[in-house]
Amino acid sequence: MLTPCFDVTQDDAFIIITMRVPFAKAAEAEFCIDGTFFKFYCKPYFLRLCLPGELVEDGRERAVHDIEKGTITVYVPKLHVGVHFENLGMITSLLSKKQPTSKTPQNPLIEVLPGAGATEEEVEEEEFDWQIDQEMPVEDKPELLLGKRSSAYGFAEQHTAVFSKLQQELPALVDCPDPDGMTGHERRVARLAHEEASFNPQHYLADLMDGAEMMEALCQFQPPWSQQLVAWTDKKKRSEGTTTTAKGKGQREPDQDIIPFTDEERVQLKELPNKEYLLDKATRRTLYLGLVDVIFAYAYDYRITEGEHNVESAWNICKLSSTLSWLEVFRGRVEEVIYCSARRCLCYPLYRHWQLVQCVLHDTTQLFLLGNLH
Structure with a gap:
């Protein structure tokens, strides 16, 4: 069976699922609605989606076949009209067999219990050593707080010894001279x-004094997400105006993506593995901060190439992102990430100008704002 490329949008009353099925016979198409599940079958295509809200099969459901585009669009009624379904752009999650039933545990997954034969009274009465040595916690040395040397890096610090067999290729991959032999604090220093x-x-100084014309051109460049943010703002105002004029009776427009995925992007999203990670709050924070670092580097390259990435783009992004080039793990505040990214913008790339740094920071803010809106 083939999983078709699909797109999911919504309005107040329906979830709208558009599937690209050029080789299907519409007369043989079948779909089923069961709670949060939507299932579609039309040889040779099969699609099963697990939506983040309840659906209902009450006679309002319908399907539209567009022969020219080779698509079938199914309108699936929501159980509760007006409920907004979140994260409909997360294709991999929609393709999962079931939605997670509980949130990621915030507490440690292992509970230390009293030893065999020991009662709670004996444990509580154990004498505490009030003369234990004390040391102020060091913010930049989390491995010291763990009582061990930690050289882990990568996603959620789950990788070690990755570079031990890549010594010859190491200088071309990262700037860190010894990733597996240095702790996080040593890498930062x-x-x-x-x-x-x-x-x-x-x-x-050369860029500051002699590159004014070039910097002005780079800073005046408008990336597509700036226009998309304006479009979203205008759409929101129109939607609010319609609702106000109709005194709550107006129907909201279908929730179309401001930045729709291309067919190629949908295929890539569909093929991503659907993995779940047990991440505590502190680890998730480091991941979010690392993402800010990488997106800042991407926004810089996008602006200086005016949206046309070139052979130097990979070097630019890797060099500007300390997460990629130094395996940095940020644990503080987002200001720490911005400070680091700005420093690297003034040290390594071709164009080094403070005004350009401010433009890239604005681009990064807009990208995250658009992501939050979706």
Whole structure:
């Protein structure tokens, strides 16, 4: 069976599922609605979606076949009219067999119980050593708080010894000279020293004094997400105006994506593995901060290439992102990430200008704002 490319939108009353099925015979199409599940079958296509809200089969459901486009659009009624379904763009999650029934546990997954034969009274009466040595916690040395040397890196710090067999390729992959032999704190100290040594005052002053025309052109460039944010704002105002004029009786327009996925992107999303991770609050925070770091580097490259990535784009993004080049793990505030990204923008790439840094920061903010809106 083939999983068709599909797109999911919504309005107040319906979930609208559009499937691209060019080789299907519409007369043989069948679909089923069961709670949060939607199932579609039309040889050779099969699609099963698990929606984040309840659906109902009450006679209002219908399907529309567009022969020219080769699509079938199914309108699936919501159980409760007006309920907004979240994350309809998360294709991999929609394709999962079931929705998670509980949130990720916030507490440790292992509970230490009293030893065999020991009662709770004996444990509570155990004498505490009030003379234990004390040391102020070091913010930048989380591995010291764990009582061990930690050289883990990567997604959620789940990887070690990845580079041990890549010593010859190491300089082309990361700037960190010894990823597997250095702790997170040691990598940070080395990164800061490398940035200090790499800053070139002459290059910075040349861009500041002689590159005004080029910087003006780069800063005036409007990436597509700026226009998309304006479009969303206008759409929201129109929607609010319609609702106000109709005194609550007006129907909301279908919730179309401002940035629709292309067919190629939908195929890529469909093929992503659907994995679940047990991540505590602190780990999720490091992942979010690392994402800000990577997106900032992407936004810089997009602006200086005016949206046409080139052979230097991979180098630009990797070099500007300390998460990628130094395996940095941010644990503080988002200001720490911005400070690091700005430093690297003034040390390594071709264009080094403070005004450009501010434009890229604005781009990054808009990208995350658009992601939050969806």
